[in-house]
Amino acid sequence: MRIRGDITAIVLILAFAVSEAAVAQTIKVQSSSLARLSQMRRIDGSIDATRAFTQRVRLSVFDATGTNDGRLNLHLSFRFSNDFGLVDRLKDDDVADMYWNQAVVDEAYLQWRPFERINVRAGRFLRLDALGPRDIDGLSLQLDPSLGKGVSGRIEVWAGQDVFFESSPLSGDAWDIQGVPEDSQAGSADWSVSGGMRAGIHHRSAGVELAWLRRVYGDPDGEYLGEERIGAAMYGQITPDLNVASRASYHTILADVDRASLLVAWRTGASTPTLSLGLERIVPWFDSGSIFNLFGAQPYEGGWFKLSQPVAALNSEFDVRTFGRIYEGDQDLVDFGNGSSDATTWGVGVGHDTKFKLLDYPFTWRSVGTYSDSIDDAYGGARALIQSLLSVEAIRDLFIQTRGLWLWANPSNERYSTGTGVTGTLGVEWRTELGRLSAVVESSQTTFQGGNLQAFLSFDVEAWP
Amino acid sequence: MNVAQLRLHRRLRRWGAFLVLCTMLGVYLQAAFGDSGVKPIRYESKSELKFDHSKHPQPCADCHGQATTSQTSSDDLGPSMQACATCHAAIKPTLDECSACHVNATNASTPVKTEAEWLAVRPAPFMTPRIKPDIRFSHRQHFDASIPCKTCHAGADPGLPKMQVCVDCHAQTTAPQTCETCHTTNVTPQIKAATYPVKVGARSSLKPDNHQVDWMKRHGTIALTNGEDCMSCHQEPQCASCHTAQVGETYAVHPPNFVTIHAVDARMEETNCTTCHSTQNFCTACHVRAEVTTRPDARPPSRVAFHPPGFVDPRTPDNHGVMARRNIVDCASCHSENDCVTCHTGINPHPADFRVDCRRWLDANPRPCAKCHEDPGGLREQCL
Numbered sequence: 001m002r003i004r005g006d007i008t009a010i011v012l013i014l015a016f017a018v019s020e021a022a023v024a025q026t027i028k029v030q031s032s033s034l035a036r037l038s039q040m041r042r043i044d045g046s047i048d049a050t051r052a053f054t055q056r057v058r059l060s061v062f063d064a065t066g067t068n069d070g071r072l073n074l075h076l077s078f079r080f081s082n083d084f085g086l087v088d089r090l091k092d093d094d095v096a097d098m099y100w101n102q103a104v105v106d107e108a109y110l111q112w113r114p115f116e117r118i119n120v121r122a123g124r125f126l127r128l129d130a131l132g133p134r135d136i137d138g139l140s141l142q143l144d145p146s147l148g149k150g151v152s153g154r155i156e157v158w159a160g161q162d163v164f165f166e167s168s169p170l171s172g173d174a175w176d177i178q179g180v181p182e183d184s185q186a187g188s189a190d191w192s193v194s195g196g197m198r199a200g201i202h203h204r205s206a207g208v209e210l211a212w213l214r215r216v217y218g219d220p221d222g223e224y225l226g227e228e229r230i231g232a233a234m235y236g237q238i239t240p241d242l243n244v245a246s247r248a249s250y251h252t253i254l255a256d257v258d259r260a261s262l263l264v265a266w267r268t269g270a271s272t273p274t275l276s277l278g279l280e281r282i283v284p285w286f287d288s289g290s291i292f293n294l295f296g297a298q299p300y301e302g303g304w305f306k307l308s309q310p311v312a313a314l315n316s317e318f319d320v321r322t323f324g325r326i327y328e329g330d331q332d333l334v335d336f337g338n339g340s341s342d343a344t345t346w347g348v349g350v351g352h353d354t355k356f357k358l359l360d361y362p363f364t365w366r367s368v369g370t371y372s373d374s375i376d377d378a379y380g381g382a383r384a385l386i387q388s389l390l391s392v393e394a395i396r397d398l399f400i401q402t403r404g405l406w407l408w409a410n411p412s413n414e415r416y417s418t419g420t421g422v423t424g425t426l427g428v429e430w431r432t433e434l435g436r437l438s439a440v441v442e443s444s445q446t447t448f449q450g451g452n453l454q455a456f457l458s459f460d461v462e463a464w465p
Numbered sequence: 466m467n468v469a470q471l472r473l474h475r476r477l478r479r480w481g482a483f484l485v486l487c488t489m490l491g492v493y494l495q496a497a498f499g500d501s502g503v504k505p506i507r508y509e510s511k512s513e514l515k516f517d518h519s520k521h522p523q524p525c526a527d528c529h530g531q532a533t534t535s536q537t538s539s540d541d542l543g544p545s546m547q548a549c550a551t552c553h554a555a556i557k558p559t560l561d562e563c564s565a566c567h568v569n570a571t572n573a574s575t576p577v578k579t580e581a582e583w584l585a586v587r588p589a590p591f592m593t594p595r596i597k598p599d600i601r602f603s604h605r606q607h608f609d610a611s612i613p614c615k616t617c618h619a620g621a622d623p624g625l626p627k628m629q630v631c632v633d634c635h636a637q638t639t640a641p642q643t644c645e646t647c648h649t650t651n652v653t654p655q656i657k658a659a660t661y662p663v664k665v666g667a668r669s670s671l672k673p674d675n676h677q678v679d680w681m682k683r684h685g686t687i688a689l690t691n692g693e694d695c696m697s698c699h700q701e702p703q704c705a706s707c708h709t710a711q712v713g714e715t716y717a718v719h720p721p722n723f724v725t726i727h728a729v730d731a732r733m734e735e736t737n738c739t740t741c742h743s744t745q746n747f748c749t750a751c752h753v754r755a756e757v758t759t760r761p762d763a764r765p766p767s768r769v770a771f772h773p774p775g776f777v778d779p780r781t782p783d784n785h786g787v788m789a790r791r792n793i794v795d796c797a798s799c800h801s802e803n804d805c806v807t808c809h810t811g812i813n814p815h816p817a818d819f820r821v822d823c824r825r826w827l828d829a830n831p832r833p834c835a836k837c838h839e840d841p842g843g844l845r846e847q848c849l
């Protein structure tokens with residue numbers, strides 16, 4: 001089981017880190033402690049009390065070979081959490097036991113550069129490519145060839161097993177779509193392997209990459225293709241003030257583009273407006289082992305536009321934004337009596353970011369308000385959200401922050417009544433030479449869920465053994 | 466996973482928890498009592514020495530001999546007091562004139578004259594403004610490259626170089642220029658601005674040119690395309706630390722009490738949720754706990770219903786089939802696949818054009834078909 005590997009990785013890396021051979025290394029240990037207490041009112045009026053504690057440790061060993069050239073680095077990050085307020089009947093629950101006595105290894109990998117342009121990673125690590133972020137237990141071999149002055153290439157081949165955090169120790173592919181090993185056939189998979197490659201070329205502030213991945217799993221009865229996607233992503237700084245970024249992926253089982261997006265940001269000058277535009281198309285899709293795919297997932301297209309304008313006299317930046325989304329309908333199904341026409345939602349918003357001084361204290365004040373609605377009454381309803389944040393460095397290294405939110409919702413369905421919710425937050429953070437100590441209290445009152453109270457206390461510290 | 470495996474898993478996990486707690490205790494003990502201990506974020510100059518470099522024309526290595534072999538930035542390369550004795554045993558100020566070098570010191574009541582007596586003196590160590598140990602720096606590497614000390618430690622009172630000096634020199638040579646070349650930390654920009662002792666010159670601002678013009682909206686795509694570029698300055702945990710709340714800073718992603726309003730966002734942008742959260746597990750676990758679930762042992766009171774009237778009636782415009790096709794992730798946060806199968810026995814849930822796609826899906830993975838169909842292999846004939 002993977003948890004055995006987790007513990008082994010911890011022991012090995014810790015042993016290496018404290019060994020006498022580690023003379024010219026740079027070792028860093030980060031510790032983050034977080035306590036969370038909450039009283040939440042459930043939908044039935046009962047109270048769910050959280051008394052959770054999380055401890056996270058990250059250990060990095062730089063220059064593990066002692067050559068001070070960054071050729072071999074080791075990274076280990078793990079955390080333990082326990083919610084002492086969890087009711088007994090959920091402590092052994094297959095879904096909810098993530099709250100009880102949970103130890104998770106987030107990262108455990110070595111990064112080795114045997115040669116200047118070859119990068120090897122092995123263990124549990126985060127990968128990024130045109131198909132999205134992915135945590136894997138595996139191996140990555142990367143070549144970074146130089147293709148000329150200012151032009152670099154990148155070729156990577158990788159393989160391993162997907163890591164699904166907040167989950168069971170087994171891959172999500174091997175479980176029911178809910179993460180529960182019910183009596184589904186998908187719960188009987190014995191193995192799961194992902195692999196892929198990517199290639200890209202980059203020149204200063206522009207680049208393009210292609211990526212491919214394939215995930216298969218199986219059991220003695222056969223081998224199944226869980227996912228196969230081909231992706232492309234690009235970014236470019238056409239001028240210092242005109243930037244574009246885009247990515248898309250093609251799902252071979254779906255035989256369609258399951259995700260595509262385009263972002264454009266343009267500024268005409270230092271004190272002139274900035275215009276941002278985003279477009280996207282999404283097709284919701286699960287692993288091929290899920291029956292949720294078989295109902296005919298419908299794509300939707302969305303877009304947003306933002307115009308921001310700095311005002312030097314007020315030391316502020318103001319912005320207006322609008323956004324919308326079209327859910328594609330299926331006219332064939334409508335004719336059949338079991339479908340929907342296109343549905344559209346839209347929204348507008350305004351915001352500001354202001355810095356000012358009051359009694360010589362530096363304040364930051366940010367606010368945003370949005371209103372959204374649906375054109376057809378059959379979907380959604382109207383919502384308005386206003387939030388405002390005010391922070392100040394009260395004394396040196398002591399920060400105070402308050403935040404307020406107001407939510408109003410008017411569902412289109414007659415069954416539900418209009419509701420409002422108000423939330424207030426007060427936080428304090430103290431950055432000392434021994435670490436960072438912070439505390440925050442939140443209180444909320446809503447007409448549709450009742451009230452709740454939360455408190456967080458966190459402490460971060462670094463040590464250099 | 467059977468019951469025995471689950472028990473083993475839980476037992477191992479408890480050992481993992483024990484190990485984590487022991488390590489955490491070790492970190493705190495090291496921080497509190499270790500020799501090197503916790504390094505302060507900001508070093509204050511507490512030098513209590515009077516010293517004029519301009520009056521000491523000797524080669525630097527005469528006093529800072531360890532600098533030629535030092536490989537880490539945390540090495541203390543200041544000369545030991547005994548090193549002063551090699552000259553000041555004979556020339557003024559002599560060794561018994563303590564106040565000549567030490568601020569607020571009186572002259573030695575017992576004159577120290579012989580070398581043996583001198584070596585026996587062990588004054589309390591003084592602190593000089595030392596570079597943060599989260600800098601990766603090898604004096605030996607620069608010494609071997611025949612770079613004169615004064616290139617970095619210039620001026621009449623040479624101290625630590627500004628980062629501008631490093632940046633300029635590395636830009637003019639073949640030396641690597643990434644942040645990772647020197648920095649090993651992921652200190653947030655706010656901390657750097659507030660506490661970092663080395664002020665970077667305007668020209669050498671480390672903020673890349675492309676981190677402008679609505680960068681926050683664009684950085685995700687660029688990170689996916691050229692993540693290595695990000696990693697030259699940032700480390701992976703910084704993604705998570707920025708995407709979660711620090712009290713003194715802005716909540717970068719979720720506003721406070723997001724649990725109250727998360728349904729609004731989840732219905733608008735559920736794919737944004739799935740970028741970080743495993744919907745099928747993360748959402749479900751919380752919903753089980755909050756008893757917003759379809760589980761028989763935690764079913765909400767009968768007076769509470771989440772779906773509008775006619776939700777199961779295919780004649781209503783917003784019936785569950787329509788909503789499931791639009792946003793199946795919403796359904797999955799409460800419902801398991803078996804919920805679908807339970808009702809859809811004898812009812813075809815597939816869309817009208819399903820036969821066009823089903824052969825490809827069947828070839829990839831017949832398991833979901835087997836949820837309802839006894840002979841998935843035989844279905845191929847019905848696919849177009």
